[in-house]
Amino acid sequence: MPESKNDSFRDMNIKEKIATVVGIALLIIMVAGFLFGLIFFGMAGVFELLGVQYKSSWSLVVFVISFFMLGIIVELFFKAIFMLSVRNITGKIKVFLIRISFEGTSNWLVLFIVDEFMESITLSFNTEIIIALLLAVLEIVFDDDKD
Numbered sequence: 001m002p003e004s005k006n007d008s009f010r011d012m013n014i015k016e017k018i019a020t021v022v023g024i025a026l027l028i029i030m031v032a033g034f035l036f037g038l039i040f041f042g043m044a045g046v047f048e049l050l051g052v053q054y055k056s057s058w059s060l061v062v063f064v065i066s067f068f069m070l071g072i073i074v075e076l077f078f079k080a081i082f083m084l085s086v087r088n089i090t091g092k093i094k095v096f097l098i099r100i101s102f103e104g105t106s107n108w109l110v111l112f113i114v115d116e117f118m119e120s121i122t123l124s125f126n127t128e129i130i131i132a133l134l135l136a137v138l139e140i141v142f143d144d145d146k147d
Contacts, residue, residue, distance in 0.1 A: 040064050046134065050127050059120035066114045071107070078106035096140075103136035104129075 009017065043064050047054065054060050082102040086095045108128055115123045123131070 036064070036068075039068065043067075046131060050130060052121065052123055052127060055120040059118065063114060063118055063121050066118070067110055070113060071110045074106050074110050078102050099140060100133075100136050103139050104132050107135045107139075108132035 009020065012020065040061065044060060047060070054063070082099060085102075086098055089095055089098070111123065111128045111132055115121065115128065
């Protein structure tokens with residue numbers, strides 16, 4: 001039975017340390033780029049289906065980045081309010097309906113704020129609602145919480 005060699009980062013020479021750090025950094029950059037690409041092309045596809053016009057691809061990039069950054073902040077508050085709201089509710093359908101309303105409202109709020117601050121992309125109210133509900137359903141479907 002071969003003994004496994006326990007190489008810790010502390011025992012590596014400078015070349016191995018640099019290679020390890022660069023490798024991990026490249027992995028993180030690739031994963032972040034892949035996720036951004038999914039969100040970017042997904043949003044571009046939804047905009048194409050709904051007939052939303054935007055001036056350039058860069059305006060869509062700024063829209064997606066702004067939506068993502070503001071969405072993280074808003075999601076924290078809405079998640080806390082949701083958890084406090086449903087802690088005594090037992091029906092799964094009631095919890096689902098409350099959750100989809102919170103997710104949809106938070107997504108709509110972020111879409112509305114980003115849309116108001118950007119002049120290069122203009123969303124109608126109906127388009128905002130459709131995209132917010134679509135994103136809410138996708139968030140619930142891909143959520144790993146099995147409460």
